[in-house]
Amino acid sequence: MSSLKVDNITGRGSTGFTGSVKSEGGNTTTDLQQGLAKVWVNYLTASTFVNNDSFNVASITDEGAGQAFHNFTNAMANAVYSYVGMCNEVSAGASLTAKSTSGCRQFSYTGTPSAADTTENSTVVNGDLA
16 A cells, blocks of 8 residues: 655645545545534633633633633634534533624533533534635
C-alpha cells in the first residue's frame, strides 16, 4: 500500500476541495466539508467567562446567571444548523435557546431549574459556514 503525505490539498473551481472518506465501519462515506465541526468551545463560568479552548469563537458574552452567548468568528451560512451544549454540574443541565448566523446562546441551570453559572461548559456547532 502507498502513502500520500501533503501539507495542503486545494480543489479546483469555485467549490474547493470536496473529498470523502470511508466511515469507521467502512460501510459508508463521509464528506469532509460537511462532517467537520464548524464551532466548538470549552469555557468556565463563575463571575467571568474563561475560554479554555475553542475553534471559530470570537468571544463569549455573559448574559446573566447561567446564560452565555457564543459569538462566532466566521458566520454560518444560515441559522438552520445543529448545535449541542452541556455543563458538568451535578443535577444541572444546559439548553441552547437562541441562534443566528453569527452566534448562539447557551443557558445553564440547576436541577430546580433555575439559572446558574456552572463550572465547565461545552458547545459544538455543525452546519455550513457562509
